[in-house]
Amino acid sequence: MRTGVIGLFNLFPVCPTMPSLRADYLDLDRLERSRRVGWIDIDAVIKARCLVIGAGALGNEVVKNLTLSGVNRVTIVDMDAVVISNLNRCVLFRAEDALGGRNKAEAISHRAKELNETVALEAVMGRVQDLPSERFKEQDLIFGCLDNVAARLHANSHSYFHRVPYIDGATMGTSGKVQVVIPPSTPCLQCAMNRTHYKLMEKRFSCTGADVTFFEPKMAAEITTTSVVAAVQVREGLKILSGRADKCVKNVWYYDGLANRSDVLEVDLDPECVVHSR
Numbered sequence: 001m002r003t004g005v006i007g008l009f010n011l012f013p014v015c016p017t018m019p020s021l022r023a024d025y026l027d028l029d030r031l032e033r034s035r036r037v038g039w040i041d042i043d044a045v046i047k048a049r050c051l052v053i054g055a056g057a058l059g060n061e062v063v064k065n066l067t068l069s070g071v072n073r074v075t076i077v078d079m080d081a082v083v084i085s086n087l088n089r090c091v092l093f094r095a096e097d098a099l100g101g102r103n104k105a106e107a108i109s110h111r112a113k114e115l116n117e118t119v120a121l122e123a124v125m126g127r128v129q130d131l132p133s134e135r136f137k138e139q140d141l142i143f144g145c146l147d148n149v150a151a152r153l154h155a156n157s158h159s160y161f162h163r164v165p166y167i168d169g170a171t172m173g174t175s176g177k178v179q180v181v182i183p184p185s186t187p188c189l190q191c192a193m194n195r196t197h198y199k200l201m202e203k204r205f206s207c208t209g210a211d212v213t214f215f216e217p218k219m220a221a222e223i224t225t226t227s228v229v230a231a232v233q234v235r236e237g238l239k240i241l242s243g244r245a246d247k248c249v250k251n252v253w254y255y256d257g258l259a260n261r262s263d264v265l266e267v268d269l270d271p272e273c274v275v276h277s278r
């Protein structure tokens with residue numbers, strides 16, 4: 001059997017007496033093409049409130065995807081300023097942001113408005129640890145776009161406590177992963193912690209508990225891996241908002257862009273996990 005465009009026309013032949021559809025009428029609706037995707041509940045997406053923690057490369061892509069998908073309320077949190085070396089993978093930053101030392105969350109919220117003027121974007125210029133717990137509670141979805149384990153665990157525990165789904169993304173060179181946490185039924189980030197994660201966390205903090213910046217060679221980072229990981233994060237979020245959490249990744253999705261491989265790894269719920277014991 002032949003497939004493709006010709007095959008489709010054979011299945012749905014054009015009736016010579018049927019008046020032609022007014023394409024321009026459909027084109028007036030920004031989300032008309034999204035409404036055609038059967039599993040997406042676009043009304044639920046429009047009403048959703050999303051918190052994006054981290055306004056680096058992943059945060060840029062996640063906010064872009066949310067904004068274009070129709071989410072109308074997005075809060076972005078980050079304490080850092082844009083620098084020139086961000087510009088190879090951050091779609092919403094410009095050179096003038098780096099030259100002016102603009103806060104990353106503020107720059108994203110400004111530029112994402114250009115993608116969809118109806119979206120209410122809020123920039124929180126600070127650490128996620130300083131965000132009041134109530135700000136987690138009021139969300140429908142929380143996206144982790146962070147570069148350190150401690151901030152991830154903070155976001156994970158607050159999301160879990162308030163029963164708000166948390167979708168964590170991470171990249172390293174051409175590899176990446178996404179973990180979907182839907183409390184209280186699924187394991188959380190803490191459940192998936194291993195010795196390497198704890199070592200990384202210890203390295204970032206001094207013996208006094210103060211955040212210490214160590215000089216390390218900068219990690220390879222490029223836009224293609226970031227785009228893939230952020231796309232999966234937002235797609236999983238759209239499933240949750242659309243009542244299709246049953247189709248979400250269980251529990252961690254791994255991606256290796258160099259080997260062209262991806263895989264899904266289930267995580268056991270850790271009975272010793274401090275998040276669950278609360």
Ligand SMILES: [Zn+2]
Nearest residue numbers: 188190191273
């Ligand atoms: Zn846990």
